[in-house]
Amino acid sequence: MKSLLRSFGPGLTALFSLSVLGWALMLILLPQLTIFERAATVPARSLDSSVAAALARDAATCGSVLKLHRPTETEPEPSSGGGLAIPSIGGGMAVPSPSGGGGLAIPSMTGGSTAAADQTRPYILQCDRTATHLRLADNGSAEPRYLDTEFGIADLSIDAALPVDDQIAQAEEIRDLARGLEARLKQEEANAPAFSLQNFERLIEAARLPLPESMRAAEDAKLSNKVFALIGLRFEKDGQIYERLGLTNLARTLFFAVLATVLALTICYPIAYKAALATPPQRQMWLLLGLVIPYAIVELMRIYAWTAIIDNRGLINSALMGLGWIDAPLALTRSPVTVFLVIAYVYVLFMVFPMLNVMSTLDRNQIEAARDLGASPWRIHTRVIIPHAKPGIAVGCISTFMLAAGAFSVPRIISRGLQAEWFAQTIYNKFFESENSNIGAAYSLAYTVLCFALVALFMWVMRTRLKDFARVR
Incomplete structure (x- = not known):
């Protein structure tokens, strides 16, 4: 200052x-505080009172519509002479049909002895939904929760086989019951704490997988499922398979991000060494231009360019089929290796330039001295170059890992839904597809904290400090 x-x-x-x-x-x-506030707030539609309110509305609507379909009886027209006259067989004398008894009754159009309207009614959606056995939000529980069993009310529904008046009575009974339950639940929810960890618990909750017996053995034999079972993300309970889908997706994404970072480091370390220490200064500028110029193109265009390479009729499959090496195109869009390669290509500069900047500060006389003392190339790299370039390697790995962990466009465009989605796609779907923004905020906040923890662990393993990053300029 x-x-x-x-x-x-x-x-x-x-x-x-x-x-x-x-x-x-x-x-x-402020954005982080907003995300935290949204993540700690239970969405209104996840509250149990909202389910009771929806039931009350459906029951009220059902009763109102049913009243429009009440049966109406057709009254016979009165006659002054005691009823309708029916001519006798002899043809001369009219015999009145007695109103009290003994005469011939005139059949109604529907086949009854007295005209009455049909008791059936059309299908009404609200009546079909008017039932107290409604499923509630999971709220972190492995077993499903239902309105009637959770709050001790009767299991009621509308019986379409009953007369319409009885159905109206059932709808009114369910309406009154739901309104009373809604008022009680709203009072309990108003007295509850303003913030909750319920949205974060959704990340670790287990969901039952409806796997048939014919597929269970094949699914259990997969290596990924064995690993998930080993670390507790997949388990069996009461003969059913459960999996913590949120944590499974999170662990898979972090593993893929680490692999993409390792791949980028493997590709970029030789490039950085070549540009910084193994290239004459007059040629170094051309090598750097060769690295930078392709990245003047918009990132999305570079990603879409890869689709022309890996498609079923793309460059790779066309070349392999033209050479006769394969008979059918390779499903490259289904392979995670393709996503790793594209991520390494897209974020290569974030790995190359930190290492390049640090390596360029290394005195080449140290390399020559080590070579004169008989050190092998491997020993020169492990004892001279890598220790000096460690801050650049750390910055490059951290940058690439964070970008890969948050990658959205690359896995979405390259895989096109044919691979397991990355966690960034899950967060996007929570915000914009299913409109569970509170759960999406909890997912993103937990993901950010976990990534920062992994970065801190990596810095501790690399024995680097924040002030060491000042050498990366």
């Missing part, structure tokens, strides 16, 4: 300080 005051004066220093604080507040702190 003293150097800033000395260089720019109090006015500009105050302006710079306020700008930095405003930037940190508006772009970092």
Whole structure:
């Protein structure tokens, strides 16, 4: 701060300080607080009172519609002479049909002795949904929860075989019961804490997999499912298979991100070494231009360009089939290796340049001295180059890992739904497809904290500190 005051004066220093604080507040702190507030708030439609309210509305609508379909009886027209006259066989004398008894009754159009409307009614959606055995939000429980069993009310529904008046009575009974339960649940929910960890619990809850017996053996034999069972993400209970789908997707994404980072490091370390230490200065500029120029193209265009390479009729399959090496195209879009390659290609600069910047500060005389002392190339790299380039390697790995862990466009475009989705896609679906933004916020916040923890663990393993990153410039 003293150097800033000395260089720019109090006015500009105050302006710079306020700008930095405003930037940190508006772009970092407030968005994270908003995400945390949304993640800790239970969505209204997940509350049990909302289920009771929906049941009350359906029951009220059902009763109102049923009243429009009440039966109406057709009254016979009165006659002054004691009823309708029916001519006798002899043809002369009219015999009245007695109103009290003994005469011939006139059949109604529907076949009854007295005209009555049909008791059946059309299908009504709200009546079909009016039942107290409604499933509630899971709220982290492995077993399903239902409105009647959870709150001790009767299992009621609308019986379409009963007369319409009886169905109306059933609808009104369910309506009154649901309204009373809704009022009680709203009072309990109002007295509950404002924030909850329920959305975070959805990440670790287990879901039952409806696997038939014919497929269970094949699924259990998969290596990924064996690993998930080993670490507790997949288990069997009461003869049913359960899997913690949120954690399974999270673990798979982190594993893929680590593999993509290792692949990028394997590809980029020789490139950085070649550009920094094994290329004459006059040729180094052309090598750097060769690295930078392709990345002047928009990222999405570079990703879509890969689809022309890996499609069933793309460049790779066309070349292999033209050479006669394969008879049918390879399903490259189904292979995770393809996603790893594209991620390494898209984020290669974030791995190359940190290592390149640090390696360029290494005195080449150290390499020559090690070579003169008889050190092998492997020993030169492990004892001279890699220890010096460790901050650049750490920055490159952290940058690539964080970008790969949060990758959305690459797995979505390259796999096109033919592979297991990455966790960023799951968060997107929670926000915009299923409109569970509260759960999506909890997923994103937990994912961010976990990634930061992994980065801290990586820095501890690499024995690097934040001030070491100042060498990466």
